[in-house]
Each structure stands twice: as structure tokens, then as C-alpha cells.
């Protein structure tokens with residue numbers, strides 16, 4: 001049987017600042033899917049994503065990405081990551097910043113224009129990164145993650161601060177990438193984005209409360225939307 005699991009997390013525990021932030025997380029993500037990672041602020045979403053891209057010291061457990069341990073050098077061009085605090089030099093233009101990352105990743109120069117168009121920043125291609133709005137900066141960070149056509153995209157709150165039209169456009173982009181076989185893990189604490197995902201991981205205080213489809217979650221909890229499903233699951237676990 002072909003194993004199409006792109007990401008496999010087993011028994012993952014992480015401590016940060018003396019606190020147990022992830023308390024034993026297990027899940028798998030299949031190729032070409034859009035998985036939403038949802039949960040309240042501080043529940044550990046960013047920490048989990050950091051572990052997946054290999055920049056987080058873990059206490060125990062395993063994270064395997066495309067059959068390799070997370071952070072393996074051979075994953076550098078195969079995994080795209082965008083964070084809430086993009087590490088982009090403020091005194092470069094969007095194009096210059098992306099050219100810099102394209103040269104680090106050794107991707108084609110033409111890729112820079114492609115990713116600028118994909119995230120809808122063509123009108124700001126020559127603007128200084130330091131002068132972009134929060135939403136524009138997070139789109140610039142997303143553009144970096146798209147360079148080189150990675151197989152797995154780990155996107156930490158990519159739609160934060162965006163207006164509904166841009167959010168819609170980005171979700172369309174995510175689904176078109178998934179249709180091409182790219183696997184996406186997208187975090188959000190906006191529950192109305194959950195319905196756009198094929199699969200949901202609901203997280204609370206360092207544990208997964210649910211790993212299901214939006215429909216499965218609603219049926220299982222007998223609720224009308226994911227927000228109510230989440231609240232019901234929390235009540236059941238306390």
C-alpha cells in the first residue's frame with residue numbers, strides 16, 4: 001500500500017519557559033489536503049508548527065515530514081513556512097526581499113514574480129517591507145513560503161488582519177495548491193475559517209481535542225458550526 005502521509009506526529013511533548021506547552025500530540029496529515037489547526041490563543045499552535053519545521057527543541061516524541069525527521073537539511077526546499085512575525089528585512093523592497101530568499105533557496109528568478117502575483121502583492125512589489133501594513137507583511141511572508149514550490153506548506157495564521165476579499169482569495173489559492181498535490185497545514189483562531197478546511201485539528205492547552213472533518217465534527221457533537229462543536233468538546237473534557 002502506498003503511504004501518502006506527508007506529516008506524522010507521534011507523542012509530541014514540548015516544554016517552553018518551564019511550562020509543558022505540548023502534552024502528547026499525535027496525528028497524521030495526508031498528501032494534497034488542507035488541514036486547519038484551530039484553538040485559542042496560547043494553546044500551542046505555533047509551537048506545534050515550529051516543531052514540524054524543525055526549529056523547536058522537543059522534549060519527546062517524533063515528527064516526521066515527507067519520510068524524514070523534521071528539520072532535516074533535505075527538507076529545506078520541500079517545506080514552506082510562514083510565521084506571524086515574518087523575518088523580512090524592512091529596508092528592502094518586497095521584490096528585493098523575495099530575490100534574497102530565492103537566491104538562498106536556489107530557486108529560479110522568475111519564481112519571485114509568480115509568488116508576488118499569487119499573494120496579490122503586485123501593486124506593492126516595489127514598496128519597502130518596513131512600510132507595508134500588517135496584512136501585506138503577512139502576505140509577503142506567505143510569498144516567501146511559496147518560493148520553490150514546496151510540497152508541504154506550514155502557514156501560521158496567514159489570514160490574520162486581512163479583509164474578507166483577500167481572505168477569500170488566499171483560501172482559493174490554498175485550495176488550488178492542494179489540488180496540485182501540495183499539502184497545507186494552516187493555523188487560525190478564527191473558527192469561521194474552519195469550514196474551508198478538509199480536516200480540522202482542534203487544540204486546547206497543548207492537547208488535540210479533535211481530529212476530524214468539519215462535517216464529522218458537527219455530526220459527532222450535534223452542533224451547527226465548528227465554534228459550537230469546539231465549545232461542546234471543551235465542556236465534555238473538563
Ligand SMILES: Nc1ncnc2c1ncn2[C@@H]1O[C@H](COP(=O)(O)OP(=O)(O)OP(=O)(O)O)[C@@H](O)[C@H]1O
Nearest residue numbers: 016017021039040041042043044045046047048189
Ligand atoms: N519563546 C517562548 N518562551 C517561553 N514560552 C513561550 C514562548 N513562546 C510561546 N510560549 C508559550 O507557549 C505557549 C504556547 O504558545 P504558542 O505561541 O504555541 O500558542 P498559539 O496557540 O500559537 O497562540 P496564538 O494563537 O496566540 O499565536 C503559551 O503559553 C506561550 O506563553
